[in-house]
Amino acid sequence: MSGVIYEKVALIGLGLIASSITHAAKRTGLVGEFTGYARSQETRDTARELDLCTVYDTAAEAVEGADLVILCVPVGAMGSVMKDIAPHLKSGATLSDVGSVKRAVIEAVEPYVPEDVHFVPAHPLAGTEHSGPRSGFAELFDNRWNIVVPASDYTDRDAVERLKTFWKGLGALVDEMDADHHDLVLAVTSHTPHLIAYTMVGVADDLARVTDTEVVNYSAAGFRDFTRIAASDPTMWRDVFLTNKDATLEILGRFTEELFALQRAIRTGDGDHLHDYFTRTRSIRRGIIEAGQDTDAPNFGRGPANT
Amino acid sequence: MSGVIYEKVALIGLGLIASSITHAAKRTGLVGEFTGYARSQETRDTARELDLCTVYDTAAEAVEGADLVILCVPVGAMGSVMKDIAPHLKSGATLSDVGSVKRAVIEAVEPYVPEDVHFVPAHPLAGTEHSGPRSGFAELFDNRWNIVVPASDYTDRDAVERLKTFWKGLGALVDEMDADHHDLVLAVTSHTPHLIAYTMVGVADDLARVTDTEVVNYSAAGFRDFTRIAASDPTMWRDVFLTNKDATLEILGRFTEELFALQRAIRTGDGDHLHDYFTRTRSIRRGIIEAGQDTDAPNFGRGPANT
Numbered sequence: 265m266s267g268v269i270y271e272k273v274a275l276i277g278l279g280l281i282a283s284s285i286t287h288a289a290k291r292t293g294l295v296g297e298f299t300g301y302a303r304s305q306e307t308r309d310t311a312r313e314l315d316l317c318t319v320y321d322t323a324a325e326a327v328e329g330a331d332l333v334i335l336c337v338p339v340g341a342m343g344s345v346m347k348d349i350a351p352h353l354k355s356g357a358t359l360s361d362v363g364s365v366k367r368a369v370i371e372a373v374e375p376y377v378p379e380d381v382h383f384v385p386a387h388p389l390a391g392t393e394h395s396g397p398r399s400g401f402a403e404l405f406d407n408r409w410n411i412v413v414p415a416s417d418y419t420d421r422d423a424v425e426r427l428k429t430f431w432k433g434l435g436a437l438v439d440e441m442d443a444d445h446h447d448l449v450l451a452v453t454s455h456t457p458h459l460i461a462y463t464m465v466g467v468a469d470d471l472a473r474v475t476d477t478e479v480v481n482y483s484a485a486g487f488r489d490f491t492r493i494a495a496s497d498p499t500m501w502r503d504v505f506l507t508n509k510d511a512t513l514e515i516l517g518r519f520t521e522e523l524f525a526l527q528r529a530i531r532t533g534d535g536d537h538l539h540d541y542f543t544r545t546r547s548i549r550r551g552i553i554e555a556g557q558d559t560d561a562p563n564f565g566r567g568p569a570n571t
Numbered sequence: 572m573s574g575v576i577y578e579k580v581a582l583i584g585l586g587l588i589a590s591s592i593t594h595a596a597k598r599t600g601l602v603g604e605f606t607g608y609a610r611s612q613e614t615r616d617t618a619r620e621l622d623l624c625t626v627y628d629t630a631a632e633a634v635e636g637a638d639l640v641i642l643c644v645p646v647g648a649m650g651s652v653m654k655d656i657a658p659h660l661k662s663g664a665t666l667s668d669v670g671s672v673k674r675a676v677i678e679a680v681e682p683y684v685p686e687d688v689h690f691v692p693a694h695p696l697a698g699t700e701h702s703g704p705r706s707g708f709a710e711l712f713d714n715r716w717n718i719v720v721p722a723s724d725y726t727d728r729d730a731v732e733r734l735k736t737f738w739k740g741l742g743a744l745v746d747e748m749d750a751d752h753h754d755l756v757l758a759v760t761s762h763t764p765h766l767i768a769y770t771m772v773g774v775a776d777d778l779a780r781v782t783d784t785e786v787v788n789y790s791a792a793g794f795r796d797f798t799r800i801a802a803s804d805p806t807m808w809r810d811v812f813l814t815n816k817d818a819t820l821e822i823l824g825r826f827t828e829e830l831f832a833l834q835r836a837i838r839t840g841d842g843d844h845l846h847d848y849f850t851r852t853r854s855i856r857r858g859i860i861e862a863g864q865d866t867d868a869p870n871f872g873r874g875p876a877n878t
């Protein structure tokens with residue numbers, strides 16, 4: 265990848281994702297110039313200190329003349345931010361976002377999108393347990409998927425293809441699907457697993473007979489991965505569950521149904537049911553490793569064995 | 572660490588843990604000689620090929636004259652294996668195991684323990700998604716905890732301390748607690764998280780509208796860690812749930828209680844409840860990193876960014 269794809273890109277919200285976009289783009293010079301805005305003075309100061317982009321004190325100034333505007337704020341804040349910037353968007357500009365839910369973002373943002381602006385929502389499936397501008401890094405999107413979700417069937421194809429080329433240039437793999445299917449897929453692969461992890465960590469935290477120290481020391485036995493997932497940004501996740509309510513509740517329903525069946529098998533001592541179930545789940549794992557979405561290194565690069 | 576702690580160590584069962592014990596011991600010469608036995612001909616042949624130890628075709632021959640005998644078979648098989656070897660144990664020998672559940676192992680094994688043998692159960696909190704003799708490696712126990720659970724208050728202290736020294740020599744951190752407390756702690760940090768992970772992966776597998784490919788490609792969003800946990804050995808885990816039934820069911824009860832509260836918060840749109848809950852779970856994560864039980868590297872050494 266090389267060559268400028270967008271002369272001027274405006275980032276509204278300057279957290280992990282926005283920060284990583286600037287770092288990744290600088291590797292290949294995809295972008296002529298980055299501008300940015302964040303609601304909090306502290307985040308704006310940090311972004312200036314890190315020299316991520318030209319930081320403005322209002323979103324309106326930041327999007328002025330931008331060829332691509334990416335909304336990088338929590339899903340629940342997309343609508344109000346869009347309302348502020350709509351009158352200032354450049355004619356012919358592409359408007360996108362990085363929200364983890366797509367139907368709700370389209371419903372909140374689309375009413376404000378000017379006729380001459382191309383709205384192409386997207387969702388990079390990449391993140392870490394850390395948040396804020398300091399947590400960004402250039403490799404965050406490498407080999408990770410970005411799902412592009414055109415807001416309507418009438419969305420300008422050139423604008424869609426250009427945004428895809430941009431994300432490929434940031435290192436991502438790109439796919440395209442409609443908003444409702446995206447929200448269901450993510451409810452399975454991300455939203456419900458996160459809720460479950462948050463729940464399990466909360467249970468351990470509550471359990472008085474087991475001290476924090478024991479939970480911490482013995483976490484390597486499996487709980488550890490739950491705590492990483494359950495350390496993600498609370499505001500972002502609150503908004504995800506409130507805005508992808510239907511799909512999350514549907515998957516949760518299926519989850520508790522299965523869980524109760526396994527619970528009954530434990531109570532009744534039905535070892536065959538448990539063994540069959542545990543055998544079936546191994547195949548998906550193999551697929552993920554073959555697809556390059558994880559390593560099968562014994563310790564994931566964790567611990568003294570690998571450091 | 573150096574110097575021989577046990578002249579002769581017999582490993583009954585030659586999977587990931589037994590194999591790793593031999594590799595780890597060879598780093599520092601803790602053991603004069605390893606003998607071993609596995610029920611399956613194929614496993615015995617593999618162990619011979621890997622030269623892990625002197626492999627015998629019966630457990631009785633393997634334990635002959637051993638100063639330490641470690642049962643490395645699934646929890647459900649401990650009793651019958653013990654019945655076979657009991658008459659052949661050396662007077663004054665230490666008998667231990669590596670089972671993930673301790674009360675059930677003590678109940679199954681203790682009745683067969685000769686008066687002149689010291690029974691000191693233990694549980695190394697280390698493992699990977701891989702099983703079998705080929706999956707063992709020397710660093711598996713490094714900086715991971717091993718919980719030693721003396722079978723009774725009358726257990727010989729010298730035998731207990733010697734076993735602790737042995738495990739420290741293999742790289743482990745060592746703690747001591749009673750069987751019931753161990754089983755509760757592990758139900759929280761390992762058993763229930765595993766059951767939940769197995770369940771979530773099973774749900775995704777069932778969900779016809781979401782193809783395997785999508786689940787696989789988009790797994791990086793959180794589901795990936797669940798699939799790793801849910802790839803563990805089915806027989807081992809069947810036995811864990813059947814033998815740690817009470818503690819697992821208790822923790823599962825608390826889990827579903829919390830999950831339903833969060834589910835209600837999603838349904839009713841109670842963002843504050845969700846945000847407060849998600850904020851609380853972050854502190855445990857920090858503790859785990861400070862305790863050196865995980866790394867906070869953004870990608871866990873996974874993916875192109877780190878390979």
